[in-house]
Amino acid sequence: MTNATLDLLHTRRSVKATDLVEPGPDASAVDAILRAATRVPDHGKLTPWHVQVLHKPGQARLGGFLAELFAKEIPDANDKQIAFERDRPQRAPLLLVVTSKPRIPHKIPEMEQLLSVGAVCTNILIAAHAQGYAGQWLTEWPAYRPEVRTFLGHAGEHDRIVGFLYLGTAREAPQERARPVLDDVVSEFR
Numbered sequence: 001m002t003n004a005t006l007d008l009l010h011t012r013r014s015v016k017a018t019d020l021v022e023p024g025p026d027a028s029a030v031d032a033i034l035r036a037a038t039r040v041p042d043h044g045k046l047t048p049w050h051v052q053v054l055h056k057p058g059q060a061r062l063g064g065f066l067a068e069l070f071a072k073e074i075p076d077a078n079d080k081q082i083a084f085e086r087d088r089p090q091r092a093p094l095l096l097v098v099t100s101k102p103r104i105p106h107k108i109p110e111m112e113q114l115l116s117v118g119a120v121c122t123n124i125l126i127a128a129h130a131q132g133y134a135g136q137w138l139t140e141w142p143a144y145r146p147e148v149r150t151f152l153g154h155a156g157e158h159d160r161i162v163g164f165l166y167l168g169t170a171r172e173a174p175q176e177r178a179r180p181v182l183d184d185v186v187s188e189f190r
Contacts, residue, residue, distance in 0.1 A: 012125060012129045013129075013134070014125070014136045015136055015171075017092045017138065019170060020092035021093070024133070024168045030053060032131065033096075034053075036130075038123075039123065042116045046102075049098060049120050051098050051099075051124075052099070054095040058095075063089050065148070065151050067082050070082060092135075092136075093168040096164075097152060097161060099154050100113070102114065110158075121165060133167055134168065134170040135168075139161070139162070140164070142161070
C-alpha cells in the first residue's frame, strides 16, 4: 500500500525560477496554496508572517524598484546588469513574498516565530507541488535590504523578508539530486 502524502513529499523538488513557465497557478490554485501555507505550527496563534502575491504587474513594479536601487548602489553597472535586476522578480509566472513579522517583545521566543514562517514557505512549495506546479524558494540580496521591505509595505522594525517563492510549471521534469544518508544526519539519543 502506498501513501499519497509520503509519495508527494518524497517527490517534491525545487526547480530554478528561470525554468518555471506558464501556466502558473490560477486563482483557485493560489487560494489552495495560501490555505495550506497558513496551516502551520504557530505557538501562541501569533501569525508572525505575511504573504504577498505578485502577479506580473506587481512583479514588474518590484523589478523596476530593484533596477533603480541596483543602479543607484552600483554606479558602474551596465545596462545588462540593470536589466537582470529588473527581471529578477519576473522569472516565473507567480511570485510570493513571505515576510516574518515577529511580535517582539513577546513570551513566545522570536526563534519559534521564525520557524513558523519557514513552515509557511515549506507548505507553499508542497501545496504547489501537490497541484502539479513547481517552485523555488530564494532570498538573494533584495531580501536583506530595508528599502525593499519598505517598498513592499513592511515597516515594522523587526520585519524581515524570509523568501521569494517563485511558482509555475517546470519547463522539464527536474532531475533528482543526492539526498543525505539518514545515518549521517539522524541519531538516536539514549
